[in-house]
Amino acid sequence: xxxRRISFLARTTVQYLVLLILGTAFMVPVIWMLSxxxxxxxxxxxxxxxxxxGIWHWENYYRVVTLLPFGRYFVxxxxxxxxxxxxxxxxxxxAAYGFSRLRFPGRDKLFALCVAxxxxxxxxxxxxxxxxYSKLGLVDTxxxxxxxxxxxxxxxxxxxRQFFLTIPRELDEAALIDGASHLRIYWSVILPQARxxxxxxxxxxxxxxxxxxxxxxxxxNSPEKATLTLGLNLMKTQILGSGVVEWNTLMAASVLxxxxxxxxxxxxxxxFMRGINLGGIRG
Amino acid sequence: MAERIRNWKIVKPNGIxxxxxxxxxxxxxxxxVSCGGKKGNDTETPTVTFNCPANALQIKALEKEIPAFxxxxxxxxKLNPFSGEEKLYAMxxxxxxxxxxxxxxxxxDKLAAEGYLLDLNTVGKGDPFLSRLRPAVIERGKxxxxxxxxxxxxxxxxxxxxxxxxxxxxxxxxxxxxxxWNDMVEIAxxxxxxxxxxxxxxxxxxxxxxxxxxxFELMNHAPIHPNTILLDIAPESREVYRKYLELVANNIMPDxxxxxxxxxxxxxxxxxxxxxMLVEAVPNTNLLEYLTIDVGLAPxxxxxxxxxxxxxxxxxxxxxxxxxxxxxxxxxxxxxLISDADIYRPSPVLKDVDFVNGWFAKYPRLxxxxxxxxxxxxxxYNGGDPRYFVRFSSWTSHAILEQFQPLLDQLWAxxxxxxxxxxxxxxxxxxxLDELESLLQSNNLEPAFAKALRKEHERAKKEVADAxxxxx
Numbered sequence: 073x074x075x076r077r078i079s080f081l082a083r084t085t086v087q088y089l090v091l092l093i094l095g096t097a098f099m100v101p102v103i104w105m106l107s108x109x110x111x112x113x114x115x116x117x118x119x120x121x122x123x124x125x126g127i128w129h130w131e132n133y134y135r136v137v138t139l140l141p142f143g144r145y146f147v148x149x150x151x152x153x154x155x156x157x158x159x160x161x162x163x164x165x166x167a168a169y170g171f172s173r174l175r176f177p178g179r180d181k182l183f184a185l186c187v188a189x190x191x192x193x194x195x196x197x198x199x200x201x202x203x204x205y206s207k208l209g210l211v212d213t214x215x216x217x218x219x220x221x222x223x224x225x226x227x228x229x230x231x232x233r234q235f236f237l238t239i240p241r242e243l244d245e246a247a248l249i250d251g252a253s254h255l256r257i258y259w260s261v262i263l264p265q266a267r268x269x270x271x272x273x274x275x276x277x278x279x280x281x282x283x284x285x286x287x288x289x290x291x292x293n294s295p296e297k298a299t300l301t302l303g304l305n306l307m308k309t310q311i312l313g314s315g316v317v318e319w320n321t322l323m324a325a326s327v328l329x330x331x332x333x334x335x336x337x338x339x340x341x342x343x344f345m346r347g348i349n350l351g352g353i354r355g
Numbered sequence: 356m357a358e359r360i361r362n363w364k365i366v367k368p369n370g371i372x373x374x375x376x377x378x379x380x381x382x383x384x385x386x387x388v389s390c391g392g393k394k395g396n397d398t399e400t401p402t403v404t405f406n407c408p409a410n411a412l413q414i415k416a417l418e419k420e421i422p423a424f425x426x427x428x429x430x431x432x433k434l435n436p437f438s439g440e441e442k443l444y445a446m447x448x449x450x451x452x453x454x455x456x457x458x459x460x461x462x463x464d465k466l467a468a469e470g471y472l473l474d475l476n477t478v479g480k481g482d483p484f485l486s487r488l489r490p491a492v493i494e495r496g497k498x499x500x501x502x503x504x505x506x507x508x509x510x511x512x513x514x515x516x517x518x519x520x521x522x523x524x525x526x527x528x529x530x531x532x533x534x535x536w537n538d539m540v541e542i543a544x545x546x547x548x549x550x551x552x553x554x555x556x557x558x559x560x561x562x563x564x565x566x567x568x569x570x571f572e573l574m575n576h577a578p579i580h581p582n583t584i585l586l587d588i589a590p591e592s593r594e595v596y597r598k599y600l601e602l603v604a605n606n607i608m609p610d611x612x613x614x615x616x617x618x619x620x621x622x623x624x625x626x627x628x629x630x631x632m633l634v635e636a637v638p639n640t641n642l643l644e645y646l647t648i649d650v651g652l653a654p655x656x657x658x659x660x661x662x663x664x665x666x667x668x669x670x671x672x673x674x675x676x677x678x679x680x681x682x683x684x685x686x687x688x689x690x691x692l693i694s695d696a697d698i699y700r701p702s703p704v705l706k707d708v709d710f711v712n713g714w715f716a717k718y719p720r721l722x723x724x725x726x727x728x729x730x731x732x733x734x735x736y737n738g739g740d741p742r743y744f745v746r747f748s749s750w751t752s753h754a755i756l757e758q759f760q761p762l763l764d765q766l767w768a769x770x771x772x773x774x775x776x777x778x779x780x781x782x783x784x785x786x787x788l789d790e791l792e793s794l795l796q797s798n799n800l801e802p803a804f805a806k807a808l809r810k811e812h813e814r815a816k817k818e819v820a821d822a823x824x825x826x827x
Contacts, residue, residue: 114647117623139411195441202445211451290442293404293435295414302437306411317410317641 109133109324116319132324136307139321142328144296145303152217152288152299153281159221160228160277161270167224168232169258173244183233190226198290205291216291217284221277228273235269236262271343279333300329401684402431405692406453408438413698424691430684447471447676454679455689458505459671463496464749466674467504468804473675474502478686487694489667491737492704496672499582499750499811500803507669508693510703512733513570514637514725515539515656519649521546521558521631529725530653532663532732536571536598539632539656543607546631560607561632562614562624563599565767569746570634571595573666573738575658581739582748584791584815585784586755588777596766596773603769611767622646637729638703643718652725654732664738669704750808754790758783781826784819788812 103123108116110128136142171183205216239262247257263270285301292298298306307322337344407417414436421432435453440462446452447466458466466472475496479485485493488506496505515530522529527542534542543560550557563571573579577591588596602608614624622645624630635642637652657663673692675685693702701713711727747755762779765771791812795805 113645114626117620117645118627139415198441199445199448203449206449206451211449286441289437289439290445292437295418295434295436298437303411306414306436308410 105323105326105330108320109327111320113318113320116323129320132320133328135318135321136325136328140303140306140325141296142300142303142325145298145300148214148297149282149299149301152214153278155218156221156281157274157277159218160225161273163222163224164228164273165232165263165266165270166258167229168236169254169262171229171233172236173241173257173262174254186226187230188226190230194286202290211291212293212297213291214297217281217287221281225277228277232266232269232273235266239265268343268346271340271346275336275340275344278336282329282333304329400429400431401681402433403455403679403681403685403688404433404435404453405688406435406438406443406456408457409436409698416697420695420697424688424695428684428687428691430681430687432688450678452676452678454676454681454685455673455692456676457671458674460495461749461752463505463672463674464498467498467500467502468800468808470801471677472504473677473679473682473685474504475506475675475686476503478675478682479503482686482690484690484694487705487707489704489706491667491739492669495581495669498804499748499807500801501807502803505672505674506689506693507672507704508699508702510667510669511636511638512665512667512729513567513634513655514729515561515632515634515653516625516642516646517632517651517653518625518628519651521628522651529651530656532654532728534653534656536656536658540602540605540607543602543632544605547607556606556609558628559609559624559630561602561634562608562621562630563602563634564621565599565611565763567634568595568599570655570666571599571658573664574655574661576661576664579746581746582811583746584748584751584811585787585818586747586759586780588780593773593777600766600769600773603767610769611764625650637726637733638714643721650724652721652729654729663732663736665733665736666738667703667733748811750794750811751787751791754787755783758786781819781823784815784822788816788819791815 104121107121107123107125109132110125110130111118111122112127112129115122115125167186171179171186201216202211205211210216210219243261243265244257247261252260283301284299285305288299288302289305292302304322304325307325308317407414409417414434417434421434425431438457443452443456443462452471458472463472489510492507492510493503495507496503498504517530519529525545527545530538530542539561546558546560547556548558549555569579572592572595575591575595577589577595578587603610609624609630619627619629621633621635622642625633626646626648628648634655654663654665673689675682675689679685693699694705701708701710701717703710711730714726714730715722746752758779762771762776766773766776791808794800795809795812800808
């Protein structure tokens with residue numbers, strides 16, 4: 073009994089130690105960012121680095137919002153992110169339902185093809201897509217950043233399909249007996265059961281869209297339509313030799329950009345963790 | 356029931372709730388309203404778009420100045436501050452490129468050869484503005500077909516920044532324009548210190564980033580030509596490589612691995628006192644904004660009795676899109692940007708601008724630092740334009756550097772010898788010729804470029820064959 077207890081204690085200690093080391097490794101850059109956002113310009117690169125600044129320069133945050141139309145960028149990013157997220161969840165879950173619940177010729181091959189598109193680097197399609205959106209007159213609008221979500225994402229389709237497979241078919245069959253259509257089963261039976269997986273997709277797609285730099289960089293031209301990531305880049309870019317990067321202000325801006333991600337994660341943390349676990353187990 | 360599913364037979368839907376329908380419709384409506392772009396005004400006023408790689412402060416400054424320019428000229432300038440090579444290529448492919456955009460030498464030549472850039476001679480010929488530009492600025496903007504495709508908006512030279520307090524403490528005289536490499540080594544030796552006696556050096560005499568070695572090759576009269584097709588490590592370059600490696604071997608300069616391990620940028624090395632002298636670009640805004648120490652500035656040291664060859668360089672410039680609807684308006688905007696826009700002032704590319712005093716007005720603490728002497732020497736002994744960071748011809752620089760740079764990195768890290776690097780030169784040149792051959796066969800080049808490049812290719816092929824015969 074005692075040996076088992078010691079063994080349990082040792083195992084737990086090692087587990088916590090590993091987690092602590094990994095957690096620290098992941099947290100150090102975030103803490104550095106937080107600390108740098110409160111330093112002056114010299115303090116950011118001072119060696120040894122002072123993790124707790126001598127003087128807390130809160131004015132860096134004020135400078136961010138006065139230097140850039142931060143509120144505008146925030147709203148612009150929301151205009152893209154919210155519909156992107158909703159469309160992504162709807163369309164991916166819709167496709168995942170088809171792949172997990174319907175039987176039709178070539179289904180598995182189609183699913184394999186869908187998953188295989190994940191291997192295609194995004195850069196390969198930039199020019200044809202840009203030409204297409206340009207011909208549709210959609211460049212310098214938010215549409216090119218939202219429309220892809222309407223067609224789902226292979227990764228989320230895969231994730232949701234795996235999760236849907238864990239939901240007992242008996243539930244569908246009971247609904248069918250009651251006269252429900254596939255649309256009704258999808259909406260009223262599958263989706264409520266799949267909340268953890270949907271939360272995962274919701275968070276991932278939010279983070280993906282919120283932090284997307286490349287998409288807005290390619291499609292947005294007007295400064296007033298910029299997103300937060302483009303705004304961050306505006307704090308960094310400089311004309312050769314004639315500009316200065318204020319790293320402390322840039323870090324303050326980065327902290328502000330990060331906040332919604334963190335808030336959303338904590339709000340949906342419980343569902344998210346369940347989604348990750350269940351999706352992973354069945355994968 | 357399972358049979359029904361297998362047969363994919365859909366029963367009559369009960370439908371989704373009307374509430375859900377209304378919600379979906381509302382989302383779509385909000386999207387339609389919020390996402391649409393504004394339609395441009397189809398007026399007679401020429402609008403010139405400028406893809407401006409600037410930071411938020413510079414954009415703000417430009418936005419303030421544009422209305423006055425528009426009132427004066429009737430030209431509307433639209434800023435697009437989001438730039439990137441991928442974006443530019445996508446815009447070019449869709450014929451939606453900005454009228455003015457920034458190009459580095461390699462991109463400029465590539466785009467010019469594919470017919471995307473306007474030859475500035477077509478709009479600028481006879482313009483009195485040309486007489487305001489330093490001749491080197493115009494030359495630098497030319498490509499292999501003789502066309503003129505960009506104007507640099509910035510120039511720099513190279514100098515040695517030093518910590519004056521440390522020099523004063525040790526009673527060392529500040530370096531002047533006559534100092535030599537050997538003087539620099541001697542001073543660096545005196546500056547190097549292990550103050551706590553633990554056997555580890557606390558302050559190194561000097562630090563020269565490996566990308567500045569080329570400046571010393573030029574000072575040692577190595578034949579560095581901006582249109583060099585092939586890799587040639589001349590004896591003068593080899594001498595500089597050896598001297599550079601000796602700095603590390605003699606413990607008066609930290610090696611690159613040590614600097615990386617310390618996680619320091621060059622300016623931090625000087626500011627924190629880890630080095631007493633630092634070779635860097637002049638002028639260098641980032642450095643000046645960062646340093647709080649009393650800093651002096653000296654020209655690069657000479658090599659014994661050789662005439663110094665200080666340089667001026669600019670690694671890119673502004674180009675005009677060949678498909679622009681308003682070439683003359685674009686030219687006017689480009690001229691305004693270079694000569695009058697606040698973010699480029701004082702402009703080092705204009706002959707009639709007092710750059711030194713303009714810079715002193717921005718950074719008063721530079722007065723008496725030696726900046727003026729360094730800047731003026733780069734004019735007086737102009738060693739030309741080594742196309743800093745793009746030393747080789749645009750057509751072959753990528754092919755050379757993808758093989759040469761890793762070797763150089765290993766050389767500076769002490770993993771291989773100079774002889775190992777030299778042994779690889781013929782193979783690199785063969786690879787370069789193959790790449791050039793492929794480029795010529797791609798048929799993407801404008802005829803004038805293809806002709807000029809073919810000539811260069813033939814010359815280079817002969818050069819390689821001769822070198823090979825000489826080796827045999």
